[in-house]
Amino acid sequence: xxxxxxxxxxxxxxxxxxxxxxxxxxxxxxxxxxxxxxxxxxxxxxxxxxxxxxxxxxxxxxxxxxxxxxxxxxxxxxxxxxxxxxxxxxxxxxxxxxxxxxxxxxxxxxxxxxxxxxxxxxxxxxxxxxxxxxxxxxxxxxxxxxxxxxxxxxxxxxxxxxxxxxxxxxxxxxxxxxxxxxxxxxxxxxxxxxxxxxxxxxxxxxxxxxxxxxxxxxxxxxxxxxxxxxxxxxxxxxxxxxxxxxxxxxxxxxxxxxxxxxxxxxxxxxxxxxxxxxxxxxxxxxxxxxxxxxxxxxxxxxxxxxxxxxxxxxxxxxxxxxxxxxxxxxxxxxxxxxxxxxxxxxxxxxxxxxxxxxxxxxxxxxxxxxxxxxxxxxxxxxxxxxxxxxxxxxxxxxxxxxxxxxxxxxxxxxxxxxxxxxxxxxxxxxxxxxxxxxxxxxxxxxxxxxxxxxxxxxxxxxxxxxxxxxxxxxxxxxxxxxxxxxxxxxxxxxxxxxxxxxxxxxxxxxxxxxxxxx
Numbered sequence: 001x002x003x004x005x006x007x008x009x010x011x012x013x014x015x016x017x018x019x020x021x022x023x024x025x026x027x028x029x030x031x032x033x034x035x036x037x038x039x040x041x042x043x044x045x046x047x048x049x050x051x052x053x054x055x056x057x058x059x060x061x062x063x064x065x066x067x068x069x070x071x072x073x074x075x076x077x078x079x080x081x082x083x084x085x086x087x088x089x090x091x092x093x094x095x096x097x098x099x100x101x102x103x104x105x106x107x108x109x110x111x112x113x114x115x116x117x118x119x120x121x122x123x124x125x126x127x128x129x130x131x132x133x134x135x136x137x138x139x140x141x142x143x144x145x146x147x148x149x150x151x152x153x154x155x156x157x158x159x160x161x162x163x164x165x166x167x168x169x170x171x172x173x174x175x176x177x178x179x180x181x182x183x184x185x186x187x188x189x190x191x192x193x194x195x196x197x198x199x200x201x202x203x204x205x206x207x208x209x210x211x212x213x214x215x216x217x218x219x220x221x222x223x224x225x226x227x228x229x230x231x232x233x234x235x236x237x238x239x240x241x242x243x244x245x246x247x248x249x250x251x252x253x254x255x256x257x258x259x260x261x262x263x264x265x266x267x268x269x270x271x272x273x274x275x276x277x278x279x280x281x282x283x284x285x286x287x288x289x290x291x292x293x294x295x296x297x298x299x300x301x302x303x304x305x306x307x308x309x310x311x312x313x314x315x316x317x318x319x320x321x322x323x324x325x326x327x328x329x330x331x332x333x334x335x336x337x338x339x340x341x342x343x344x345x346x347x348x349x350x351x352x353x354x355x356x357x358x359x360x361x362x363x364x365x366x367x368x369x370x371x372x373x374x375x376x377x378x379x380x381x382x383x384x385x386x387x388x389x390x391x392x393x394x395x396x397x398x399x400x401x402x403x404x405x406x407x408x409x410x411x412x413x414x415x416x417x418x419x420x421x422x423x424x425x426x427x428x429x430x431x432x433x434x435x436x437x438x439x440x441x442x443x444x445x446x447x448x449x450x451x452x453x454x455x456x457x458x459x460x461x462x463x464x465x466x467x468x469x470x471x472x473x474x475x476x477x478x479x480x481x482x483x484x485x486x487x488x489x490x491x492x493x494x495x496x497x498x499x500x501x502x503x504x505x506x507x508x509x510x511x512x513x514x515x516x517x518x
Contacts, residue, residue: 001032001116001331001339004076005173007226007314007323008083011041011062015317017075019324031076031326032339033115037226037314038083038124038175042090042100044068045426045435051089053147058085065426067101074103077115077341081107082124083175083227088142088150089438091124095136096351098445099419105341110157112164112347114412116339117332121172121220123161125153126227127208130366137364140438156354156361158210159374162217163350169220170329176227178215179207181311185234194230215309222327225313231322234311333409342412343452345386349378352457382457387412389456397467418445420476424483433490440482444475 004023006016020031042064043049049059066072080100082091090100097108107113107122114120131152138146182190182201190197200206215223219238315321333339351358357373387408394411395402403410422441424434451469455462468474 001118002029002326002328003118003171004031004034005224005312005314005325005327006034006036006317007231008039008229008316009036009041010039010085010316011043011060011064012317013040013067013074014063014072016324017072020326021075023324023326034074034076034078035120035171035173035224036078036080037173037224038081039085039226039316040064040080040083040106041085041087042068042080042104042106043087043426044090045424047423047436047438048087048089050436051087051142051147052085053088053151054085061426061428064100067104068421069425069427070102074101076103077339078104079107079113079115079120079122079173079341080104081122081173081175082109082151084126084148084151086151088147089140092138092140092150093422093439093443094445096446096449098443098449099416102416102419105414109154110161112161112169112344113414114342114344114409117409118170118329119167119344121161121164121169121218123153123157123172123174123211123214125151125157126176127210128152132210133366133368135361135363135367137362153208153210154361155210155369156357158214159369159371160350160354161214163374163377164218164346169218171222171224172215172218172220173224174208174211175225176211177207177225177232177313178212178223178311179204179209180212181207181215181234181236182232184236184311185232189232190230194228197228197230215311220309223309223311225311226316228313229316230313231315232311232313236309236311238307238309333407337407337409340409340413342409343390343414345383345390345412346378348386348453348456349382352453353377355453386456389462392462393455393466393470396462396464418448418472420444420472421479422477423479432487434483434487437486437490440479440486441477442475444472447475448472 004020009016016034016036020034024031041052041062043052043062044065046061049061052059063072067074091106094106095109097106097111097113100106105113107124109125110121110123112119112121128149131149131154133155134149135156136150136154138150142150180201182197187198197206215236216238312325314325315323317323331339354374354377357369390411391406391408394406398406420443422443423439424432424437426435448470455466455470460466
C-alpha cells in the first residue's frame with residue numbers, strides 16, 4: 001500500500017489533495033492513506049477561527065470548511081494529529097479521536113489505530129516543560145493563554161502511549177521532533193537551511209524529550225514529524241535488548257551520530273500560496289529533562305524489536321518546498337480485501353484502565369503522575385476478549401446480512417457514519433451570525449467512544465439496547481431545528497443588549513412642571 005506523509009498543513013487542505021491527485025496521475029498509482037503531522041487548522045466557521053492560536057494577520061479560514069460542508073470530499077482516507085496552530089474549539093470536542101468530516105479522522109491527544117494491518121500511533125501537540133505535568137485544566141471559552149496551553153503535550157498522554165506492546169508500531173507521527181534526533185542525521189543539511197536549529201540542539205533546547213524517550217522505548221519502524229518547516233531525515237539504530245527485560249540502557253544518552261540512508265523522492269507543487277509562517281510558540285524546549293518518563297517503570301508488554309527507526313520531518317505547504325512524501329508499505333491484509341481504519345484493542349484497554357486517572361486529570365499546577373499506576377495494564381487474554389466482544393457486536397448488528405467469513409477488521413472498523421455535523425459551516429457568500437456561535441449540540445462521537453470502551457471491557461450481554469448506545473443517532477440533535485433556536489436566542493440577546501433610547505418624561509398634570517425664571 002502507498003502512504004503519503006505531509007508536514008505542516010496550515011489550512012491548505014485543498015492544495016495538499018490536489019498535489020496528491022497529480023502524483024497519482026503522474027505515477028499511475030493509487031495512494032491509500034494520508035498522514036498529516038499537525039498544524040492542520042480544521043476550521044468550520046468563525047467560532048472555530050477565534051480559537052486558532054496565531055497572530056491576527058494569519059487568521060484565515062483556509063479550505064477545510066469545504067470538506068466539512070460536503071462541497072468537497074477527501075480523495076483518500078486521512079489521519080490528522082494536532083500541532084500548535086489548531087482550532088482548539090473543534091479538536092477538544094473529540095480529545096480521544098473522531099471524524100472531523102467524511103474521510104478525515106483526528107487521532108486525538110494520543111491514539112493508536114490500525115489501517116490495513118499497519119499499526120499507527122499519533123501524539124498531538126508540542127512539548128512545553130512548564131505544562132508537561134499539569135492536567136487538562138483548560139475550559140471553554142478559552143482565554144488567550146489557554147488557547148496555547150491546551151495543545152501542549154501532557155505526561156498522561158505519553159505514559160499511556162508507552163504501554164503499547166507487540167507487535168511493534170509501524171508508524172508514529174508527532175508534530176515536534178524528538179529531542180536529539182538531528183544527531184542521527186546529516187547535520188550539514190540543517191546548517192545550510194536552519195543554522196539556528198543546530199545551536200539550539202547543542203544546548204539541549206530543541207525538540208521533545210518525552211517523544212525521544214518514546215522512540216527509544218517503543219522502537220517504531222518509522223517516525224514522521226513537522227513543526228520546524230524543513231525536511232530532515234535520520235536513522236536511529238537501536239540496541240539489542242532482547243536478552244533482558246531490564247531497559248537500563250533505554251535512557252542512555254547516545255552521543256554518536258548516524259548518517260541517514262533514507263533517499264526517498266519528494267513531490268513538490270506550485271499551487272500553494274500559504275503565508276502561515278508563524279510560530280507563536282518557540283519551537284525549542286527548556287534544557288530540564290527531569291519530567292521525561294522513566295522507561296523502566298512505564299514498560300508493560302515488550303514490543304518486537306525494530307533494528308532501526310527511520311525518521312522523516314517535512315516542510316509546510318509552500319511552492320517548491322518538501323512538504324509531501326509518498327512511501328510504500330507492505331500490506332498486511334490479503335490482497336483484494338478493502339483497507340479499513342480500525343480500533344487497536346491494546347489502546348482501548350489502556351484507555352479503559354486509565355479512565356479513573358483521566359477523569360480527575362485537571363490540575364492547573366504541576367502534579368507528577370506515579371509511573372507505577374501504568375504498569376501491567378492489560379494481558380494478552382484481555383486483548384483477545386476485546387476482539388471477541390467486537391465480533392459479538394458485529395454479528396448482532398449485521399444479523400440479517402452477516403458475511404460468512406467476516407474478518408477482525410470488519411468487526412473493529414471505525415465507522416464513518418459516526419461523523420455528524422453539529423455546528424454551522426462557513427459560507428463565504430453568507431453573513432449568518434450562526435458562524436460565530438458554538439456548536440448546537442455536543443459532538444456525539446465522545447459518547448459513542450466512552451460507551452464502546454465500557455461495552456468491550458465488561459461481561460454484560462450484548463443486546464439491541466447495547467447497539468443503541470453505540471449508535472450516533474442516539475446522541476445527535478436535529479441541527480436545523482437547533483440552529484433556528486440558536487438564531488432566535490441570539491436575536492433576543494442582541495435586542496436586550498441594545499441601549500435603551502431615553503424616553504421623554506411624562507407629567508400627570510401641569511402642577512408637576514416647574515417653570516424656571518428667565
